[in-house]
Amino acid sequence: MRRINFAFLAIAVLGASLPARSQSGGELRFVLRSEPKTFNPMLVDDESSETIRYLTGGVLIRLNRKTQALEPELAVSWKVSEAGKKIKFRLRDGLSFSDGTPFNAEDVAFTMRALMDPNLHSPTGDSFRSSEGSIHVDVLGARDVSIEFPASVAALDRLFDQVAIVSSHSPKKEAAVLGPFIVGDYKSGSYVLLKRNPYYWKKDAQGRSLPYLDSIRLDIQQNRDLELLRFRRGEIQLINSLDASYFESLAKEAPAAVRDSGPSLDSEQMWFNQVPAAPGPDYKKKWFGSANFRLAISVAVSREDLCRVVFSGHARPAVGPVSPANVFWFNASLQPHPHSPQGALRRLQQDGFRLDGRVLRDAGGHPVEFSLITNSGNKSREQMAAMIQQDLEQIGIRLNVVTLDFPSLIERISHTFDYELCLLGLVNVDLDPNAQMSVWLTSSSNHQWNPEQKAPATPWEAEIDRLMKSQASTTDQNQRKVYFDQVQKIVWEQQPFIYLVNKNALSAVSPSLKNAVPVVIRPQTYWNAEDLYLAPERPGGH
Amino acid sequence: MKTIRRVASGFLSIIFLATLFAGILAPAPYAKQFRESPNASPSRLHLLGTDELGRDLFSRLLYGSRVSLLMAPAAALLATIMAASVGGAAGYIGGWIERIVMTCTDLAMSLPWLFLLLTVRAILPLNVPPLGSLLITFMLLGLLGWAASARVVCAGARSLRSSDFVLQARACGSTPLRVLLRHVLPNLRPILFAQFLTSVPVFILTEANLGVLGLGVSEPLPSWGSLLRGIENWSTVQANPWRLAPLVLLLLAVSSFQLILPREGFVE
Numbered sequence: 075m076r077r078i079n080f081a082f083l084a085i086a087v088l089g090a091s092l093p094a095r096s097q098s099g100g101e102l103r104f105v106l107r108s109e110p111k112t113f114n115p116m117l118v119d120d121e122s123s124e125t126i127r128y129l130t131g132g133v134l135i136r137l138n139r140k141t142q143a144l145e146p147e148l149a150v151s152w153k154v155s156e157a158g159k160k161i162k163f164r165l166r167d168g169l170s171f172s173d174g175t176p177f178n179a180e181d182v183a184f185t186m187r188a189l190m191d192p193n194l195h196s197p198t199g200d201s202f203r204s205s206e207g208s209i210h211v212d213v214l215g216a217r218d219v220s221i222e223f224p225a226s227v228a229a230l231d232r233l234f235d236q237v238a239i240v241s242s243h244s245p246k247k248e249a250a251v252l253g254p255f256i257v258g259d260y261k262s263g264s265y266v267l268l269k270r271n272p273y274y275w276k277k278d279a280q281g282r283s284l285p286y287l288d289s290i291r292l293d294i295q296q297n298r299d300l301e302l303l304r305f306r307r308g309e310i311q312l313i314n315s316l317d318a319s320y321f322e323s324l325a326k327e328a329p330a331a332v333r334d335s336g337p338s339l340d341s342e343q344m345w346f347n348q349v350p351a352a353p354g355p356d357y358k359k360k361w362f363g364s365a366n367f368r369l370a371i372s373v374a375v376s377r378e379d380l381c382r383v384v385f386s387g388h389a390r391p392a393v394g395p396v397s398p399a400n401v402f403w404f405n406a407s408l409q410p411h412p413h414s415p416q417g418a419l420r421r422l423q424q425d426g427f428r429l430d431g432r433v434l435r436d437a438g439g440h441p442v443e444f445s446l447i448t449n450s451g452n453k454s455r456e457q458m459a460a461m462i463q464q465d466l467e468q469i470g471i472r473l474n475v476v477t478l479d480f481p482s483l484i485e486r487i488s489h490t491f492d493y494e495l496c497l498l499g500l501v502n503v504d505l506d507p508n509a510q511m512s513v514w515l516t517s518s519s520n521h522q523w524n525p526e527q528k529a530p531a532t533p534w535e536a537e538i539d540r541l542m543k544s545q546a547s548t549t550d551q552n553q554r555k556v557y558f559d560q561v562q563k564i565v566w567e568q569q570p571f572i573y574l575v576n577k578n579a580l581s582a583v584s585p586s587l588k589n590a591v592p593v594v595i596r597p598q599t600y601w602n603a604e605d606l607y608l609a610p611e612r613p614g615g616h
Numbered sequence: 617m618k619t620i621r622r623v624a625s626g627f628l629s630i631i632f633l634a635t636l637f638a639g640i641l642a643p644a645p646y647a648k649q650f651r652e653s654p655n656a657s658p659s660r661l662h663l664l665g666t667d668e669l670g671r672d673l674f675s676r677l678l679y680g681s682r683v684s685l686l687m688a689p690a691a692a693l694l695a696t697i698m699a700a701s702v703g704g705a706a707g708y709i710g711g712w713i714e715r716i717v718m719t720c721t722d723l724a725m726s727l728p729w730l731f732l733l734l735t736v737r738a739i740l741p742l743n744v745p746p747l748g749s750l751l752i753t754f755m756l757l758g759l760l761g762w763a764a765s766a767r768v769v770c771a772g773a774r775s776l777r778s779s780d781f782v783l784q785a786r787a788c789g790s791t792p793l794r795v796l797l798r799h800v801l802p803n804l805r806p807i808l809f810a811q812f813l814t815s816v817p818v819f820i821l822t823e824a825n826l827g828v829l830g831l832g833v834s835e836p837l838p839s840w841g842s843l844l845r846g847i848e849n850w851s852t853v854q855a856n857p858w859r860l861a862p863l864v865l866l867l868l869a870v871s872s873f874q875l876i877l878p879r880e881g882f883v884e
Contacts, residue, residue: 299850323851383654383669445742457669460835464649474743475835482738493742
């Protein structure tokens with residue numbers, strides 16, 4: 075009798091943690107903050123389309139958002155060879171697209187050829203393009219395929235996390251998918267309904283078909299206040315990213331629903347304009363070109379206060395271009411510059427600056443005054459600017475804060491270069507340093523403090539160029555890390571970007587949604603969508 | 617009605633006086649950040665609590681009211697002077713000059729002022745101190761806000777053009793300029809006064825709109841517009857209802873300006 079009781083208890087526990095076979099996994103609802111621009115996985119270029127690609131697309135290799143390791147998906151194994159020029163996949167057997175069409179190596183070949191077709195202008199394809207020339211795809215059998223690129227592609231296998239395989243011969247074309255969900259319905263401006271893919275291949279430990287959820291309804295809604303209100307009412311079960319103020323307000327009402335996953339990959343930083351041809355007096359260009367001056371400004375700003383006051387403690391002082399959330403690539407030997415107004419003044423004195431009453435003057439007697447531009451409408455950034463203004467006032471610097479509409483700001487930082495200091499944020503979606511290549515190479519237009527240089531303007535920029543190219547041309551991850559650690563150290567010493575904070579990844583998950591494990595890498599909350607399910611509602615429950 | 621107008625005038629006078637003596641009444645400098653106590657509730661130290669950066673909200677409200685209540689009338693005065701000059705002259709002269717001026721007025725009124733303000737703001741030099749940005753913002757409002765008033769003034773001047781006293785002045789040999797300045801414009805005073813009073817709340821609200829967009833008076837100087845940004849997040853307002861103080865003051869001030877407007881015919 076006791077044995078039977080134990081068996082009953084085990085079934086009951088299992089039943090509580092997973093939906094029963096006959097039981098519905100429910101309909102998960104959350105919000106897309108913009109209209110998806112495309113349902114074609116090769117043309118994805120916006121966050122909403124990326125969400126749909128992530129939930130519907132089947133990929134050969136998936137980056138596990140929690141462990142940050144690559145895991146086999148449609149490919150059971152793969153091998154990168156010829157210094158990152160070639161990759162060979164062995165595919166999983168017996169899989170089908172959502173319309174029942176069998177999956178084989180021809181589909182992979184078709185997808186890669188289409189993706190790399192220059193006429194398609196695929197943003198995903200662009201990330202594979204390290205040089206001119208076309209790719210060569212060999213179908214070696216029904217389950218084996220080899221892809222050769224014209225030149226080495228750093229972190230080649232990681233890029234396949236973004237490549238959703240499309241069918242070469244399904245009449246439904248890209249609507250036939252290999253991911254856990256299919257697009258069931260779409261009403262422009264209103265919602266996208268994703269339904270469970272009946273042919274999805276994954277099963278759980280008990281041998282039950284995944285995903286557990288019957289459907290996902292993505293309501294298209296821009297207003298964040300409404301999103302929060304709907305979450306409070308229980309109309310949606312997820313908020314993928316929350317602002318600190320919303321997080322705090324929700325935490326007071328429903329502490330179990332909010333999740334702080336720690337520092338995200340995103341950073342807030344500012345930089346001085348170092349373009350030699352920029353308008354403005356030469357003495358100011360001399361200030362901005364001095365590493366001592368930039369370091370002094372960096373240590374004059376209290377990053378701890380920014381984190382505590384602006385982000386209610388849901389941020390960490392930033393060290394450099396890599397967030398501590400990026401476990402492998404973060405240079406752990408570096409620490410954030412500590413706040414020290416006295417230290418800042420000492421550094422400035424080394425460059426001939428002196429305090430004249432409450433005004434800091436340079437060696438030529440010019441009062442130190444400059445402007446900071448940032449985009450209007452971003453409240454946390456405007457608050458950061460106000461705090462930086464007060465911090466710099468303590469060392470006698472007058473900072474004029476100017477908020478501009480975004481197009482005007484871009485015009486100034488990218489075309490006219492008519493600015494002095496700019497405060498903006500960087501959204502990182504990729505862990506690999508190659509994603510930052512365009513930021514660090516002096517020849518790039520995204521080398522923001524002094525773009526499109528014909529030759530590196532300073533020795534340290536030349537060294538960054540060399541190190542970035544070196545890390546991109548080797549496939550040895552440890553050697554790449556050595557190179558990129560040096561890049562981070564140079565940036566830490568020279569402060570071309572003054573990194574301020576890394577915001578935490580904040581999200582809200584209804585307690586009724588089970589198996590949700592928010593992480594810092596996008597998509598933070600639904601990265602394991604196939605494992606999610608909604609617990610049956612109990613009277614009085616959320 | 618008289619009582620209501622008196623109450624409204626009294627209220628505005630008190631606010632004006634309070635803002636003039638903000639330096640004495642404010643418990644803390646408006647820019648000082650008490651970083652240890654952001655979002656504090658009202659207390660003896662901070663009568664209306666503190667904002668997100670720990671700045672004393674009562675002090676910021678006093679200084680912000682000074683900015684809005686002094687600068688909005690200044691901008692309204694500028695707009696009214698422009699309207700009087702352009703509209704008065706066009707209405708008095710009449711003919712093709714009036715038609716051209718009114719076409720220009722229509723054109724000015726049809727301009728999307730918000731985008732125009734954004735554009736002008738974007739091309740201004742960056743190194744402008746907060747006080748300079750304040751003057752520029754309200755000067756722009758004044759320079760862009762004359763057109764509607766000019767139409768009303770023009771209509772008033774047109775009706776005076778053929779009045780007995782104007783005809784008599786012209787018959788006596790007065791020059792057109794003298795007739796305009798000595799006879800027409802003084803008789804337009806009630807219209808101009810009404811236009812001035814109507815423009816003040818309009819400019820207050822326009823600055824508030826710009827402030828909510830983050831494009832008004834620059835940090836750390838407060839204005840009603842920038843203070844209203846504190847109530848953008850409804851959940852913050854629910855938790856801190858005293859944050860509504862700038863909105864309440866704005867509504868009361870705008871209503872008071874409306875209540876003190878003369879209701880009777882403008883040519884007395």
